[in-house]
Amino acid sequence: MDAYSFLLQGLVTASDPMMLFYALIGVTLGTAVGVLPGIGPALTVALLLPVTYRLDPAGSLIMFAGIYYGGMYGGSTTSILLNTPGESASIITALEGNKMARKGRGGPALATAAIGSFIAGLIATLLLAFLAPWIVKIALVFGPREYFALMVLAFVTVSAAFGDSALRGLTSLFLGLALACIGIDQLTGQARLSFGVPDLLDGIEVTTMAVAMFAVGEALYIAGQSIQHDDQVTAVKGSVWMNRLDWMRSWKPWLRGTAIGFPIGAMPAGGAEIGTFLSYAAEKKLTRHPEEFGEGAIEGVAGPEAANNASAAGTLVPLLTLGLPTSATAAIMLAGFQQFGLQPGPLLFATNPTLVWGLIASLLIANAMLLVLNLPLIGLWVKLLTIPRHWLYAGILLFATLGTIGANPSSFELGMLLAFGVLGYVMRLFGYPIAPIVVGLILGPMAEQQLRRALSISQGDWTTLVQSPIAAVLLGLAALAFIVPLIMRARGKGEMLSQMAGDED
Amino acid sequence: MKTFILASLFAGAMALPAAADYTIIAPANPGGGWDQTARAMQTVMQEEGISPSAQVQNVPGAGGTIGLAQFASQNRGNPDALIVGGYVMVGAILTNNSPVTLQDVTPIARLTGEYEAIVVPAASPIESIEDLIEQLKADPGSVSWAGGSAGGADHIAVGLIAKATEVDPTTINYIAYSGGGEALAAILGNQVTAGISSLGEFEAQIEAGTLRLLATSAPEPIEGADAPTLKEAGLDVVLENWRMVAAAPDLTDEQKAKVSADIEAMVTSDSWQKQLSDKGWADTYLAGEEFDAQLESDTTATDAVLRDIGLIK
Numbered sequence: 001m002d003a004y005s006f007l008l009q010g011l012v013t014a015s016d017p018m019m020l021f022y023a024l025i026g027v028t029l030g031t032a033v034g035v036l037p038g039i040g041p042a043l044t045v046a047l048l049l050p051v052t053y054r055l056d057p058a059g060s061l062i063m064f065a066g067i068y069y070g071g072m073y074g075g076s077t078t079s080i081l082l083n084t085p086g087e088s089a090s091i092i093t094a095l096e097g098n099k100m101a102r103k104g105r106g107g108p109a110l111a112t113a114a115i116g117s118f119i120a121g122l123i124a125t126l127l128l129a130f131l132a133p134w135i136v137k138i139a140l141v142f143g144p145r146e147y148f149a150l151m152v153l154a155f156v157t158v159s160a161a162f163g164d165s166a167l168r169g170l171t172s173l174f175l176g177l178a179l180a181c182i183g184i185d186q187l188t189g190q191a192r193l194s195f196g197v198p199d200l201l202d203g204i205e206v207t208t209m210a211v212a213m214f215a216v217g218e219a220l221y222i223a224g225q226s227i228q229h230d231d232q233v234t235a236v237k238g239s240v241w242m243n244r245l246d247w248m249r250s251w252k253p254w255l256r257g258t259a260i261g262f263p264i265g266a267m268p269a270g271g272a273e274i275g276t277f278l279s280y281a282a283e284k285k286l287t288r289h290p291e292e293f294g295e296g297a298i299e300g301v302a303g304p305e306a307a308n309n310a311s312a313a314g315t316l317v318p319l320l321t322l323g324l325p326t327s328a329t330a331a332i333m334l335a336g337f338q339q340f341g342l343q344p345g346p347l348l349f350a351t352n353p354t355l356v357w358g359l360i361a362s363l364l365i366a367n368a369m370l371l372v373l374n375l376p377l378i379g380l381w382v383k384l385l386t387i388p389r390h391w392l393y394a395g396i397l398l399f400a401t402l403g404t405i406g407a408n409p410s411s412f413e414l415g416m417l418l419a420f421g422v423l424g425y426v427m428r429l430f431g432y433p434i435a436p437i438v439v440g441l442i443l444g445p446m447a448e449q450q451l452r453r454a455l456s457i458s459q460g461d462w463t464t465l466v467q468s469p470i471a472a473v474l475l476g477l478a479a480l481a482f483i484v485p486l487i488m489r490a491r492g493k494g495e496m497l498s499q500m501a502g503d504e505d
Numbered sequence: 506m507k508t509f510i511l512a513s514l515f516a517g518a519m520a521l522p523a524a525a526d527y528t529i530i531a532p533a534n535p536g537g538g539w540d541q542t543a544r545a546m547q548t549v550m551q552e553e554g555i556s557p558s559a560q561v562q563n564v565p566g567a568g569g570t571i572g573l574a575q576f577a578s579q580n581r582g583n584p585d586a587l588i589v590g591g592y593v594m595v596g597a598i599l600t601n602n603s604p605v606t607l608q609d610v611t612p613i614a615r616l617t618g619e620y621e622a623i624v625v626p627a628a629s630p631i632e633s634i635e636d637l638i639e640q641l642k643a644d645p646g647s648v649s650w651a652g653g654s655a656g657g658a659d660h661i662a663v664g665l666i667a668k669a670t671e672v673d674p675t676t677i678n679y680i681a682y683s684g685g686g687e688a689l690a691a692i693l694g695n696q697v698t699a700g701i702s703s704l705g706e707f708e709a710q711i712e713a714g715t716l717r718l719l720a721t722s723a724p725e726p727i728e729g730a731d732a733p734t735l736k737e738a739g740l741d742v743v744l745e746n747w748r749m750v751a752a753a754p755d756l757t758d759e760q761k762a763k764v765s766a767d768i769e770a771m772v773t774s775d776s777w778q779k780q781l782s783d784k785g786w787a788d789t790y791l792a793g794e795e796f797d798a799q800l801e802s803d804t805t806a807t808d809a810v811l812r813d814i815g816l817i818k
Contacts, residue, residue, distance in 0.1 A: 043563070046540065139690075140690060140694035141694060143691065143696035184567060185655075186654065186655060186681055186683065187655055188655050188681075189600045189656035198571055198574055198601075198603070199571065201570070201601055202565070202571065268687055268689075268690030318690070322693065324689055324690060331537065408564070408565070410564075456649065457649045457678075457680060457696065457697060459646050459678070
């Protein structure tokens with residue numbers, strides 16, 4: 001049988017009413033946990049693993065697939081409406097999405113996220129189905145020096161994309177990089193800047209930091225303003241659905257986000273966040289409405305949301321072709337495979353085609369189910385914004401605290417949440433953008449480790465960084481992205497640039 | 506509002522330990538070996554009625570030392586609390602200078618274990634373990650080893666190999682990855698000379714012919730593994746990356762005996778054996794004084810090799 005007939009057969013299996021029911025449970029649970037900060041799809045799948053032990057393989061896989069895609073999607077809802085990213089991959093969505101929501105455009109923001117996720121999930125799942133063996137070969141070419149070059153590109157483009165003051169943006173970025181140094185150095189096993197506190201040995205948890213900075217910091221900031229000075233949040237202005245202009249501005253970012261997110265997800269050390277950063281930076285560069293960035297540009301929601309779902313499908317490429325789990329959820333799914341006596345690896349497509357194609361068909365079904373479940377709910381979700389602000393922000397604080405405690409039952413973690421919340425408040429007060437600090441915390445350790453690995457493999461020879469063609473091209477792009485704006489500024493076009501830069505917060 | 510209710514239910518469900526049933530702490534993130542061990546225990550205990558509503562709780566961080574510290578301080582004298590751990594924890598306690606050690610809990614039994622495997626990509630000019638040792642002796646820095654986290658079982662094994670070949674262990678070029686999986690990508694991508702991790706991490710690739718197995722760290726040749734042991738290759742290195750279960754500190758003798766009996770009932774059940782074979786884990790059950798003695802000798806040996814590599818001063 002060829003790939004098509006296997007896929008068709010898988011779709012037939014997966015469209016059995018009972019299977020559709022499992023898919024519905026999966027996406028509902030997945031969306032619910034994606035919404036809750038800290039508790040990710042990995043923990044949910046782990047909790048459900050003993051339950052699914054009694055189901056047949058097809059039923060439990062379809063449920064896993066639903067949870068996985070649902071979790072990637074759910075994070076965007078709270079990012080947009082409450083400025084509280086549920087997962088690190090939806091941090092970027094909060095930037096433009098929450099601005100849109102406050103202007104009464106929460107509906108279109110949620111819709112573009114849902115449809116973008118669907119389209120990205122669809123394209124990426126089909127790419128996974130038909131191109132996985134080739135994609136994984138390309139992904140494996142990425143070694144430490146190529147990853148390092150990719151990180152440099154991400155740093156340059158992303159820090160240029162934030163804020164109207166380069167000094168403030170960089171200050172925030174370097175604060176993040178400094179915080180990223182905390183914890184056990186992965187290459188030597190030595191603790192750095194942990195001051196003998198065991199909880200700091202693993203560094204600062206990104207989601208704790210993001211939730212503190214965005215949600216707690218904001219709640220404090222709102223509470224700190226006097227009641228008279230009330231910039232009223234408009235719950236719904238105009239239609240809750242996307243209008244023609246929204247569609248026109250969304251479809252290209254969806255496709256670009258997919259194109260960026262999928263390959264990065266397929267790389268063993270990629271990670272969903274990097275795709276969302278690069279997608280945001282790309283949309284900001286390419287948009288015809290640069291003045292709207294930082295004020296609620298729909299492209300800034302559409303691109304990153306498509307990117308994070310595409311990378312979720314990308315993650316399955318190394319899992320199915322190499323047996324290589326590159327995210328916590330993928331690791332649990334691997335355990336799930338083993339529960340049915342399967343060993344994912346290069347032979348899985350050959351030895352167990354029915355199950356592999358069944359999983360891929362499940363992903364397609366889960367993806368469609370997610371859209372069906374979420375589009376009608378948008379009207380309900382945006383009503384959250386009509387809750388009086390004091391109730392809403394009290395709720396957000398409760399919600400952020402519960403999520404943090406749920407993910408890691410430790411009072412130290414809670415203390416960090418509050419301390420970073422205060423830091424977020426102070427930074428807001430003095431006009432420092434908060435996204436770069438989170439970006440620094442995520443990219444810093446990756447860049448450092450990859451650089452040191454590259455140098456260790458080359459035994460200290462720095463030229464190794466430009467000897468690989470891929471790394472050289474990526475570094476060249478980074479250099480261009482850095483130098484071109486400088487030249488433009490020198491030629492007196494600085495004004496236009498600073499206009500383009502827009503304010504992120 | 507639906508979310509709030511769901512959120513509270515979810516967090517509540519996770520925070521509430523069931524009364525009079527075991528709560529198993531997995532001191533790692535979901536997905537890793539310890540988490541899988543804890544969840545396999547949970548499944549078997551539920552199925553066999555040893556503990557009908559056993560719970561698993563993840564307390565990740567720092568090679569398990571964070572979970573261990575929290576476990577020891579919060580469960581003093583609690584006979585219903587268990588923690589999963591293993592060889593990696595022994596190393597992490599030493600390198601992190603952890604204030605809480607395995608002496609502060611009540612080790613019950615070793616449950617399962619995996620041996621280390623040394624592999625090279627299929628395209629590598631290195632054909633046998635002898636070739637690799639030769640290159641290591643000639644220029645230790647030129648052999649880059651990809652493996653799991655620094656100070657873990659993989660790193661320790663490389664240190665032991667260096668010592669056995671009379672190469673200065675501080676000169677080894679070990680490239681630490683966050684786990685066997687990420688290291689696997691580096692090996693398959695020809696980024697490094699050799700790879701070292703649990704045999705299970707590489708098995709599918711070896712079978713498919715994309716990796717070449719050079720040697721294992723088992724005491725006896727492993728069935729189905731087409732390579733000599735390090736011992737057969739003339740290196741005095743045997744290393745088992747084992748996983749264990751421990752109970753809370755300050756238990757009475759009766760309480761300890763009850764936990765030991767429950768674990769033994771679990772290990773001898775058919776559903777535990779099925780879990781082991783599904784996951785490809787070896788049954789290396791060891792309990793009582795023998796386990797205590799092995800734990801002590803492993804700790805001493807690990808301390809010595811970590812000093813040699815230069816990870817503890």
